[in-house]
Amino acid sequence: MQAFARLLDSLSFQPARNAKLRLIEAYLRETPDPDRGWALAALTGGLDFAAAKPALLRSFGQEKIGEELFGLSYDYVGDLAETLALIWETKADAGPPPTLSEVVETLQRATKTQTPAILKRWLDELDSTGRWALLKLLTGALRIGVSARLAKQAVANIGDQPVAEVEEVWHGLSTPYRPLFDWLTAGGPKPASNMGGAFLSPMLANPIDRAEIDTLDPAHFRAEWKWDGIRVQIASSGGTKRLYSRAGEDVSGAFPDIVEAIDFEGVFDGELLVRREEAIAPFNDLQQRLNRKTVTAKMLKEHPAHVRLYDVLWLDGEDLRALTFDERRARLEAWMGEHPRARFDVSPLVRFTDWAHLATLREEMRQDGIEGLMLKRSDSPYLAGRPKGPWFKWKRDPMLADCVMMYAQRGHGKRSSFYSDYTFGAWRDAAEGKRELAPVGKAYFGFTDEELRWLDKWVRDHTTNRFGPVREVEQQLVLEVAFDGVARSTRHKSGVSLRFPRINRIRTDKPAAEADTVDNLLRLVP
Amino acid sequence: MTDTLNPRSWLYPTPRGLYCEPGDFYVDPAVAVGRAVITHGHGDHARPGHRSALATPETLAIMRARFQDMPDTAQQPLKYGEEVKIGDVSVSLVPAGHILGSAQAVLEHKGQRIVVSGDYKRRPDATCPPFEPVPCDVFITEATFALPVFHHPSDVGEAAKLLRSVATFPERTHLVGVYALGKCQRVITLLRAAGYDKRIWLHGALASLCKLYEDNGIALGDTALVSDAILETFRGAIVLCPPSAMADRWSRRFADPIPAMASGWMGVRARARQRGAELPLIISDHADWSELTQTLKDVGAPKVWVTHGREEALVAYARSIGIDAEALHLGGREEEDES
Ligand SMILES: [Zn+2]
Numbered sequence: 001m002q003a004f005a006r007l008l009d010s011l012s013f014q015p016a017r018n019a020k021l022r023l024i025e026a027y028l029r030e031t032p033d034p035d036r037g038w039a040l041a042a043l044t045g046g047l048d049f050a051a052a053k054p055a056l057l058r059s060f061g062q063e064k065i066g067e068e069l070f071g072l073s074y075d076y077v078g079d080l081a082e083t084l085a086l087i088w089e090t091k092a093d094a095g096p097p098p099t100l101s102e103v104v105e106t107l108q109r110a111t112k113t114q115t116p117a118i119l120k121r122w123l124d125e126l127d128s129t130g131r132w133a134l135l136k137l138l139t140g141a142l143r144i145g146v147s148a149r150l151a152k153q154a155v156a157n158i159g160d161q162p163v164a165e166v167e168e169v170w171h172g173l174s175t176p177y178r179p180l181f182d183w184l185t186a187g188g189p190k191p192a193s194n195m196g197g198a199f200l201s202p203m204l205a206n207p208i209d210r211a212e213i214d215t216l217d218p219a220h221f222r223a224e225w226k227w228d229g230i231r232v233q234i235a236s237s238g239g240t241k242r243l244y245s246r247a248g249e250d251v252s253g254a255f256p257d258i259v260e261a262i263d264f265e266g267v268f269d270g271e272l273l274v275r276r277e278e279a280i281a282p283f284n285d286l287q288q289r290l291n292r293k294t295v296t297a298k299m300l301k302e303h304p305a306h307v308r309l310y311d312v313l314w315l316d317g318e319d320l321r322a323l324t325f326d327e328r329r330a331r332l333e334a335w336m337g338e339h340p341r342a343r344f345d346v347s348p349l350v351r352f353t354d355w356a357h358l359a360t361l362r363e364e365m366r367q368d369g370i371e372g373l374m375l376k377r378s379d380s381p382y383l384a385g386r387p388k389g390p391w392f393k394w395k396r397d398p399m400l401a402d403c404v405m406m407y408a409q410r411g412h413g414k415r416s417s418f419y420s421d422y423t424f425g426a427w428r429d430a431a432e433g434k435r436e437l438a439p440v441g442k443a444y445f446g447f448t449d450e451e452l453r454w455l456d457k458w459v460r461d462h463t464t465n466r467f468g469p470v471r472e473v474e475q476q477l478v479l480e481v482a483f484d485g486v487a488r489s490t491r492h493k494s495g496v497s498l499r500f501p502r503i504n505r506i507r508t509d510k511p512a513a514e515a516d517t518v519d520n521l522l523r524l525v526p
Numbered sequence: 527m528t529d530t531l532n533p534r535s536w537l538y539p540t541p542r543g544l545y546c547e548p549g550d551f552y553v554d555p556a557v558a559v560g561r562a563v564i565t566h567g568h569g570d571h572a573r574p575g576h577r578s579a580l581a582t583p584e585t586l587a588i589m590r591a592r593f594q595d596m597p598d599t600a601q602q603p604l605k606y607g608e609e610v611k612i613g614d615v616s617v618s619l620v621p622a623g624h625i626l627g628s629a630q631a632v633l634e635h636k637g638q639r640i641v642v643s644g645d646y647k648r649r650p651d652a653t654c655p656p657f658e659p660v661p662c663d664v665f666i667t668e669a670t671f672a673l674p675v676f677h678h679p680s681d682v683g684e685a686a687k688l689l690r691s692v693a694t695f696p697e698r699t700h701l702v703g704v705y706a707l708g709k710c711q712r713v714i715t716l717l718r719a720a721g722y723d724k725r726i727w728l729h730g731a732l733a734s735l736c737k738l739y740e741d742n743g744i745a746l747g748d749t750a751l752v753s754d755a756i757l758e759t760f761r762g763a764i765v766l767c768p769p770s771a772m773a774d775r776w777s778r779r780f781a782d783p784i785p786a787m788a789s790g791w792m793g794v795r796a797r798a799r800q801r802g803a804e805l806p807l808i809i810s811d812h813a814d815w816s817e818l819t820q821t822l823k824d825v826g827a828p829k830v831w832v833t834h835g836r837e838e839a840l841v842a843y844a845r846s847i848g849i850d851a852e853a854l855h856l857g858g859r860e861e862e863d864e865s
């Protein structure tokens with residue numbers, strides 16, 4: 001448990017993806033089974049205890065140091081699990097701290113009434129980092145910025161395998177993953193790739209622009225609309241039906257309407273959308289369905305989900321990934337033609353004669369829910385990852401707005417000495433006929449290194465106020481912000497939120513007073 | 527010892543600092559005064575411009591290094607354990623275990639003894655002699671880390687944490703934020719004790735105090751200034767700098783550095799994040815909660831005055847074990863930088 005606690009502790013402070021990978025890899029290499037398997041389960045969200053409620057932690061703390069001192073401590077730290085971990089002291093005569101497997105296996109057997117006493121014994125035995133990790137694990141709130149995908153990448157790396165190989169066998173495995181580690185580190189056999197709803201790494205496209213498109217032969221490419229939803233994978237076999245995000249996260253729970261409608265076997269690539277009658281709803285409608293623990297009947301009725309299929313990877317027990325795009329497409333259309341389904345349809349191909357024709361179609365398409373075009377080579381097999389050449393995305397031109405920088409924050413890693421995250425605002429009416437800036441978004445990319453140095457210096461020279469790592473700046477600098485969409489938002493003070501904002505240009509030529517207004521932005525809401 | 531004399535009648539806070547009336551001197555005054563007794567060299571305790579200053583020889587050396595030799599201050603060195611009479615008060619200095627030269631001021635007047643602890647800690651530190659508890663009538667304690675959440679882990683373990691990170695990321699520079707006086711030299715001695723004998727690189731602002739420590743017999747091993755490096759890439763190197771330099775343009779010369787920070791505040795995650803530490807090292811030169819509460823028991827003073835930090839929790843604790851405790855509010859003491 002101590003080694004796992006040290007890992008979680010390091011991960012929680014380390015923002016860089018590569019460094020996180022290295023830390024997880026080092027842990028997985030050095031830690032014996034079954035501890036490392038349980039750790040992998042914890043990192044991939046496969047452990048769910050919720051064995052300790054906040055009230056229990058609070059009562060432990062008050063019992064230990066009294067209500068007054070515990071109150072002062074909690075006020076200062078601001079996090080209950082961390083407060084308890086810090087005030088509790090390791091008992092000098094306590095036994096050795098528990099291993100991670102001991103913790104997991106004990107909790108799996110313990111009854112609810114036994115848990116508090118067991119927990120206290122562990123708190124006595126562990127050091128403060130160990131207590132923090134234990135309490136985070138038990139309250140189900142790790143929050144260390146590690147995705148399941150990243151943990152799988154780390155485990156793949158220790159066996160020099162591509163992550164796609166690990167993902168392929170993943171859903172056939174159970175905790176604590178001994179066969180997986182045998183295969184990756186001890187020359188054991190590769191675990192059976194049980195196709196029962198396993199996630200297959202999707203094929204991704206590279207961005208392209210008009211100039212580059214002209215270097216390609218239009219006869220080799222097929223075009224389809226790029227729908228503005230969430231890229232998903234449907235995987236169904238042997239009665240297991242799953243819906244995955246592009247990163248392999250199982251999102252079936254949030255979309256029971258889709259999962260129920262899966263009456264077929266196979267693995268499909270598609271776009272998750274909200275669809276009413278024939279119309280695709282704006283992205284914002286889909287967002288209402290995300291990140292919800294429970295899906296209400298009302299939500300299902302008012303925001304019905306739909307999957308528009310792009311591709312088929314497996315069908316009726318057959319792996320189609322080595323076929324060409326055209327061949328897979330023919331299989332997909334034939335399959336859907338035999339038996340049309342209400343919650344699924346096939347994304348139509350866009351017919352075009354040459355690139356100029358396609359460019360015109362792209363310009364003229366004003367329908368909601370379309371982000372641009374996908375171009376796919378007719379002979380491309382379905383390859384995991386983002387291979388260069390076969391698939392391209394040709395996005396719609398972004399929308400632009402002139403906003404004013406309001407705050408700047410230091411970045412992470414390489415950028416930790418630069419003010420590289422900018423909050424910008426647009427004008428709105430305030431009291432007494434005056435105008436004020438309301439923050440509309442935050443962006444931390446889009447600029448060159450040289451522009452970053454310039455912006456960093458500008459921030460340092462125009463600071464009016466500091467709040468920890470954040471600086472407030474003079475409301476003078478106009479930033480041209482590019483974004484892919486606008487939605488009304490109750491979470492933002494300004495009432496709007498921008499989709500995928502980035503800094504397009506620094507407009508030193510433009511006075512701040514001439515920047516855009518919140519009303520201008522609201523007019524762009526579809 | 528007598529219980530008829532009110533200690534507040536001869537030692538009390540004033541806007542200029544803690545004043546000892548029968549000796550006509552101040553302890554660690556916040557502004558320049560006529561006569562000062564200085565516990566240690568940190569900026570919130572030692573200020574320039576006093577007409578005369580009494581302190582340990584090491585503390586006076588630190589003050590000279592920081593304040594351009596102080597030609598206008600009459601300097602009165604007093605070794606640990608020696609005693610002098612100032613007016614109607616006898617004064618001696620006893621090790622506080624905080625930094626090089628740090629002392630508790632032990633004041634006696636009409637048979638009553640008050641100990642002004644200054645800043646202190648109770649755990650071993652290769653750069654200074656350990657704190658000695660002195661039985662007294664009134665103990666004036668600091669309270670920088672006076673909350674039950676502060677239990678500093680072993681400093682040996684924290685040094686090992688740094689070395690483990692260097693082993694995991696051998697191509698990156700470990701940039702460690704340390705305060706120039708005390709923390710810097712302690713971190714170096716901890717690394718040396720852990721067997722790290724490679725060159726340790728220093729920001730220019732740390733050079734003069736490191737030299738002063740070495741002149742006082744504290745070996746720091748192979749150190750060099752970053753600004754003197756010519757071909758060095760700093761890959762896998764440990765570089766010490768003041769915390770302010772970490773976010774400064776100065777730090778851009780290092781490729782993909784890991785910002786570490788050595789401070790007692792690093793024990794609380796939100797504080798560590800606020801300082802931008804990716805490798806927080808909980809190394810403190812101040813007593814933690816158990817050291818503070820243990821010290822109250824060790825000195826056995828019936829009266830305790832709490833100052834310099836989070837008075838509220840320590841006053842509450844002291845009262846709960848039957849000590850007559852109160853907060854002593856002194857000006858000029860913000861949350862100090864040297865923690
Ligand atoms: Zn100090």
Ligand SMILES: [Zn+2]
Pocket residue numbers: 568570571645834862
């Ligand atoms: Zn101090």
